[in-house]
Amino acid sequence: MSEPVFQPLHITPSDEQRAIQLRRTRLMLVEANAGAAKTTTLALRIAQALARGAPPESLLALTATAPAVTALRERLTAIGVDRSVAEGLRVLTFETFCLDVLAAAEGEASRALVTPEQVRPFVIRAVERAQSLPEERYPDELHGDARPADLVEGLLQAFEVLRGRLVLQQLDPDERLTPAAAESLGFDYLTLRSWQCFEAIRRGGHPDRPDFRTPGDGVHDLARLLLAGEIRPEDGFLQQGLSLVGVDEMHDMNRAAFTVLKALLAANPRAAFVGVGDRDQVIHAQSGAEAGFMGEHFRREIGEPEVLPLTASHRFGPTLARHAGALARKPYAASSETRTVVHLEPCPSPRLAAEYIARQAQAHLAQRGPATFRVLLRHPAHSVRIEHELLRLGVAYGTAGFTPFLARPETLLVRGLHAHALGNYAGFDTPERRAALLDAWLLFSGAGIDSVELRHLDRQQAQRVAVAEAAQDLDATRRFIDAHALRSAVPDARRTLEAALALLGTGDDDAFEASFLKVLAPLSLARRVFVREADATRVADNITQLVQLVLAEGGSIAAAMQLLATLSLRGGEVGRSRARPRVVLSSIEVAKGLEFDHVILPHLTAGEFGGGSLENRNLLYVALTRARQRLTLTFDPERPSRFLRDAGFLE
Ligand SMILES: Nc1ncnc2c1ncn2[C@@H]1O[C@H](COP(=O)(O)OP(=O)(O)OP(=O)(O)O)[C@@H](O)[C@H]1O
Numbered sequence: 021m022s023e024p025v026f027q028p029l030h031i032t033p034s035d036e037q038r039a040i041q042l043r044r045t046r047l048m049l050v051e052a053n054a055g056a057a058k059t060t061t062l063a064l065r066i067a068q069a070l071a072r073g074a075p076p077e078s079l080l081a082l083t084a085t086a087p088a089v090t091a092l093r094e095r096l097t098a099i100g101v102d103r104s105v106a107e108g109l110r111v112l113t114f115e116t117f118c119l120d121v122l123a124a125a126e127g128e129a130s131r132a133l134v135t136p137e138q139v140r141p142f143v144i145r146a147v148e149r150a151q152s153l154p155e156e157r158y159p160d161e162l163h164g165d166a167r168p169a170d171l172v173e174g175l176l177q178a179f180e181v182l183r184g185r186l187v188l189q190q191l192d193p194d195e196r197l198t199p200a201a202a203e204s205l206g207f208d209y210l211t212l213r214s215w216q217c218f219e220a221i222r223r224g225g226h227p228d229r230p231d232f233r234t235p236g237d238g239v240h241d242l243a244r245l246l247l248a249g250e251i252r253p254e255d256g257f258l259q260q261g262l263s264l265v266g267v268d269e270m271h272d273m274n275r276a277a278f279t280v281l282k283a284l285l286a287a288n289p290r291a292a293f294v295g296v297g298d299r300d301q302v303i304h305a306q307s308g309a310e311a312g313f314m315g316e317h318f319r320r321e322i323g324e325p326e327v328l329p330l331t332a333s334h335r336f337g338p339t340l341a342r343h344a345g346a347l348a349r350k351p352y353a354a355s356s357e358t359r360t361v362v363h364l365e366p367c368p369s370p371r372l373a374a375e376y377i378a379r380q381a382q383a384h385l386a387q388r389g390p391a392t393f394r395v396l397l398r399h400p401a402h403s404v405r406i407e408h409e410l411l412r413l414g415v416a417y418g419t420a421g422f423t424p425f426l427a428r429p430e431t432l433l434v435r436g437l438h439a440h441a442l443g444n445y446a447g448f449d450t451p452e453r454r455a456a457l458l459d460a461w462l463l464f465s466g467a468g469i470d471s472v473e474l475r476h477l478d479r480q481q482a483q484r485v486a487v488a489e490a491a492q493d494l495d496a497t498r499r500f501i502d503a504h505a506l507r508s509a510v511p512d513a514r515r516t517l518e519a520a521l522a523l524l525g526t527g528d529d530d531a532f533e534a535s536f537l538k539v540l541a542p543l544s545l546a547r548r549v550f551v552r553e554a555d556a557t558r559v560a561d562n563i564t565q566l567v568q569l570v571l572a573e574g575g576s577i578a579a580a581m582q583l584l585a586t587l588s589l590r591g592g593e594v595g596r597s598r599a600r601p602r603v604v605l606s607s608i609e610v611a612k613g614l615e616f617d618h619v620i621l622p623h624l625t626a627g628e629f630g631g632g633s634l635e636n637r638n639l640l641y642v643a644l645t646r647a648r649q650r651l652t653l654t655f656d657p658e659r660p661s662r663f664l665r666d667a668g669f670l671e
Pocket residue numbers: 031032033034037052053054055056057058059060061095298333334335612613614615645
């Protein structure tokens with residue numbers, strides 16, 4: 021009897037796609053260029069399994085990131101898998117999958133610490149513990165000039181690598197850590213001792229589960245427990261009766277995820293495996309992602325896969341394929357009927373670029389078709405001017421991967437300082453808006469809530485209650501700023517904020533232009549709050565962009581602030597509209613795996629897109645290859661990015 025063959029809607033699969041869809045090989049890998057239909061073909065393979073009668077719960081698709089989950093779900097419904105079936109399928113990030121397995125094994129989920137700011141106190145405690153353990157054999161290796169608080173950023177980065185690469189698991193269990201062993205693992209002794217203490221704090225205190233998990237710890241903990249034999253493939257937690265395991269974006273896999281995959285395949289010997297990826301899209305190398313897991317490691321540790329090709333891009337035409345191929349230095353064919361237009365727009369200043377992009381967005385919306393329009397940004401600070409122009413023109417837009425600039429705490433702080441200095445709270449007319457403003461004040465002032473009535477609550481809850489109460493009316497808001505946000509501020513922050521208030525209180529526009537940024541010192545202000553230097557820099561850049569924008573308005577500072585208040589109200593209305601916005605500004609990371617009819621990639625100017633590192637090149641490669649019909653690149657003609665030449669856009 022011939023078997024049923026799934027027939028997709030809207031597309032006619034190529035012979036290469038059909039081969040992957042129908043092949044019953046146990047292990048299959050597909051390495052292919054962006055847009056060559058990897059995700060679609062994985063979706064076809066899953067749909068084929070359903071057509072053969074596989075129960076939906078026996079199918080599992082895993083990805084490294086949340087955007088890749090969205091992309092695969094979209095493809096499944098696009099090819100005609102019934103929406104209710106598609107929604108019921110397990111398409112998960114490795115992290116979510118592992119957290120589910122751990123919750124089953126441990127009986128209860130551990131609490132999640134998500135931001136570096138939440139993790140910071142534990143890192144500091146870990147360093148202090150490492151430096152004071154009485155049994156330490158190499159105390160001299162652990163004391164330098166830096167204070168533990170100054171080490172946090174570097175340690176968090178190192179911890180991400182240690183987690184993803186399972187570095188300490190490479191040591192013999194009986195081997196003690198020595199400075200020489202640390203060096204052979206590529207880390208300094210203090211980092212590894214601090215990590216051991218951090219892990220002891222994180223995992224101590226409860227016999228069955230860690231006290232908390234940070235992002236990546238789901239995969240890390242499950243991999244660790246598997247390697248230690250504390251959870252075994254045959255224990256049942258991984259035996260899930262699977263008939264198919266698919267992995268999308270497999271180039272983003274690290275050692276920890278690979279360890280879980282290996283155990284999962286061992287626990288489900290009847291499951292076929294299909295992995296798809298593109299080594300030029302590795303953008304998570306900082307957590308140990310390596311294309312080798314779809315190459316030599318796979319062969320050595322899991323088995324010899326059948327490798328099937330997907331040769332040509334179905335997303336865009338030959339011109340864009342040629343540029344993407346030049347950038348990644350590899351052959352790139354296109355079979356798409358689409359003649360993707362590539363347009364270079366020289367923009368001598370960021371302001372001109374923002375105006376150009378906003379006009380393009382406006383023209384796009386005027387067409388009223390279903391086509392999608394996405395502006396992909398290397399840095400969220402680049403969105404400030406663009407959003408400003410969009411708001412001016414009344415263009416409805418959304419953001420993905422970052423907060424709209426008017427809702428960012430640093431924007432609220434600058435507006436709030438001006439409002440407080442002049443007693444004019446225009447734009448802060450609802451309790452929600454005032455609460456957001458007060459949260460921003462508390463964030464940057466470092467002030468805690470010290471109230472006898474709220475002592476029974478933790479810091480976050482106490483802040484929520486106190487802020488909600490103070491935001492009820494304007495007078496209470498004002499009083500709260502004076503009595504809490506300023507008076508209980510950490511001394512440095514208080515001095516800075518009071519100086520900024522004094523400057524703004526003069527109403528002197530020349531003084532604002534000459535000294536506001538000097539007085540506010542955004543980078544120092546942000547460094548007090550954020551652990552990662554990159555976050556502090558981003559926030560400081562946003563403040564600088566905002567101040568430049570206020571100055572560029574040309575009129576008085578008060579009028580510019582009033583305009584921001586008006587635009588903020590308008591932005592709020594846009595945000596409340598239920599329709600899916602057809603113009604979206606996003607980071608490149610969250611656009612991975614997705615595609616749009618018109619993509620604009622601004623600021624391909626020297627120094628703006630990051631250096632010529634492999635990570636930046638891969639980010640650009642991902643960004644370019646999101647376009648279907650039109651790709652627009654803006655750049656300063658005096659200082660074009662070297663990538664424009666590498667990709668053959670410029671001679
Ligand atoms: N046989 C086909 N005919 C026409 N279009 C197709 C066909 N197969 C896939 N496509 C279309 O090609 C586009 C790219 O497919 P897909 O997103 O699966 O590529 P990908 O290789 O996963 O891309 P990326 O690496 O960027 O994630 C989609 O719009 C998809 O609908």
